[in-house]
């Protein structure tokens with residue numbers, strides 16, 4: 392008997408930012424797999440089995456989920472934000488490509504979620520209103536030289552950048568190096584937003600110029616959004632500023 396595998400993006404944290412489709416898929420599952428804090432977001436359901444694993448064990452977790460699904464279970468693999476953005480979905484397809492031929496016959500459904508960059512952008516105003524990119528600063532799965540190359544290309548191309556995984560205890564210096572690189576490529580008054588734990592109780596957002604952006608402000612629950620030279624800041628009395636990136640660029644902006 393062949394089972395089902397849902398790969399579910401739970402959104403950035405707040406219950407109301409979890410889609411109804413994600414909630415439905417969680418309720419259908421016989422087995423939930425994920426990093427502990429993500430499992431804790433799923434309501435307890437009688438008969439449902441939870442398999443907690445460490446955050447770094449994505450491929451092993453994906454294989455485990457596929458084995459359970461192949462044995463007839465209905466499996467939910469949980470990701471924060473959107474499962475396809477630096478999440479579990481790519482690990483699942485990597486496991487399928489290199490794994491058991493029978494896994495290709497499984498019903499696999501990727502359930503989209505609100506990625507951190509969208510939750511953050513909505514809080515700030517409309518910084519992703521024009522062309523943008525998302526870059527993970529984690530060099531666990533790629534060399535740091537490649538991250539630097541991509542940051543350089545994105546800055547030169549005028550993209551707004553959503554920087555995921557800006558730093559962790561094991562990767563303390565990468566964000567500082569990224570800022571130093573970007574300061575050489577972008578104006579000093581380019582807007583940088585540090586958005587931590589967005590949509591959760593301890594949400595914190597700070598906006599500052601690239602020239603003074605302090606990497607120590609970030610932690611592993613922070614998304615760092617770097618504006619383009621075109622990104623505008625609207626100051627407001629007694630309230631945090633808005634950031635937006637105009638829809639027009641180049642000659643059509645004239």
Ligand code: SAH
Pocket residue numbers: 403404470471472473474475476477478505506507508511554555556557586587588589590591610611612613614615
């Ligand atoms: N799949 C997730 C990203 C996983 S990578 C998504 O689509 O959002 C983990 C990184 O996501 C964190 O280091 C941080 O940069 C960002 N992130 C996740 N949740 C966040 C939140 N609530 N607020 C700010 N950043 C968040």
